[in-house]
Amino acid sequence: MTTTAPADRARVRLTGYARGGGCACKIPPGELEAALAGLVPSPKGFGAAELLVGLDNGDDAAAVLLPGGGTALIATADFFTPVVDDPFDWGRIAAANALSDVYAMGGRPLVAVNLLAWPREVLPFELAREVMRGGLTVAREAGCHVAGGHSVDDTEPKYGMAVxxxxxxxxxxxNDTGRPGVPLSLTKPLGTGVLNNRHKATGEDFPQAVETMAALNRDAAEAALAAGVVCATDVTGFGLLGHLYKLARASGVTAVLDTAAVPYLDGARNAVRDGFISGGTRRNLDWVTPHxxxxxxxxxxxLLLADAQTSGGLLIAGEIPGAPVIGELVDATEHTLVLR
Incomplete structure (x- = not known):
């Protein structure tokens, strides 16, 4: 194979170099949980820092209590294949998505390192530079240093960050501290999955979806903390239903969803109507259906409620200014999720 010629670079469609796109290329939640089932957490007293949040409930990031007890360190990593064709925008989205795991835990990101896989004999490395420039731009917006990283030569382009x-x-x-009687709020509209799928198939651009995905969840996290919220998660590859199911299951409650109150991006319903639905979305729906x-x-x-989101908003057990209330947590019933 040969590297794309300079004259062709403006026409490169990055999404055409990947089987999936964005968080829709995640391993299905059921398969992932089965694989992790045999991995036990470190025993209490192990290491120099106490583990506060680990594998138990599939939360957004790991957290350990640093010596002295006054600070929790949060660690996460996230990367994925191209979700849009513009390399700079892909970098912005991937960085916002990785940083979101820290915000979803109520934290403040300090430093990130790049994670890059690139088919160097197929795609010009100048495009990879644009991807990383996009990531750096969003990290700077977050006040987060970017210092180095790791790269591999791969058949598919992938980018993200460890934060x-x-x-x-x-x-x-x-995600395990939800209590009955608490409302549920969502800080970004749904629909990025089906719109990204349409973009991959047709080349049609959706600027509203791009800006939504590239937006930081920082303000939402700060508002949640100011409101005294203790339970939240972000909505990414497992869709709203998948992440809500994980939150309700971990908290031992039932989540009642007001489907009419859930916000959607422009064009999302048309994209579902026209069949631009990822395999990841269908697997999400299959996973939550029995519950x-x-x-x-x-x-x-x-399908929209299970749509595999990329860099979605925060799902908050509580109310914050500007975020629609989409349901509530109630005492546990026969079903973990109830849609009305």
Whole structure:
């Protein structure tokens, strides 16, 4: 294979070099949980720092209590194949997505390192530089240093970051601390999965989706902390239903979703109607179906609610300014999720 000629670079469609795109290329949640089932957490007292959040409930990031007890260190990593064709925008989106795991825990990102896989004999490395420039731009917006990273020659382009942050250990946002009677809020509209799939198939651009994915969840996290929220997660590859199911299951409650209150990006419903649905979205829906009372919710809405999001918003057990309330947590019932 030969590297793309300079004259062709403006026409490179990065999404054409990957089987999936964005967080839709995640390993299905059921398969992932089965693989992790045999991995036990470190025993209490292991190492120099106490593990606060680990594998137990599949939370957004790991957290350890640093010696002295006043600071929790948060560690996460996230990377994926191209979700859009513009390399700079892909970098922005991937960085915002990786940083989101820290915000979803109530933390502040401090330093990140790049994770890059690149088919160097197929795609010019100038494009990879644009991807990393996009990541650096968003990291700087977050006040987060970018210092080095790791790269490999791969058949598919992939980009993301490993991010380290800090938080107040007494104010961590976790996915296992939801309580009955608490409302549920969502800080970004759904639909990036189906719109990204349409973009990959047709080349049609969706600027609203790009800016939504590239937007930091920093302000939402700060608002949640200011409101005294203790339970939250972000909405990414497992879709709203998948992440809500994980939160409700970990908290031992049932989540009741007001489907009419869920916000969507422009064009998302049309993309579902026209069949631009990823395999990841269908696997998300299959995973939650045994645990869900769908009521009268039809298949198009079910697919949108399970849509595999990339760099989605925060799902917050509580109310914050500007975020729609989309449901509530109640005492556990027969089903973990109830749609109305």
């Amino acid at each position: 380290t942050g800090i938080a107040d250990p007494a104010r961590l946002l976790r 869900t009372d769908f009521g009268r919710t039809g298949e198009p809405n079910r």
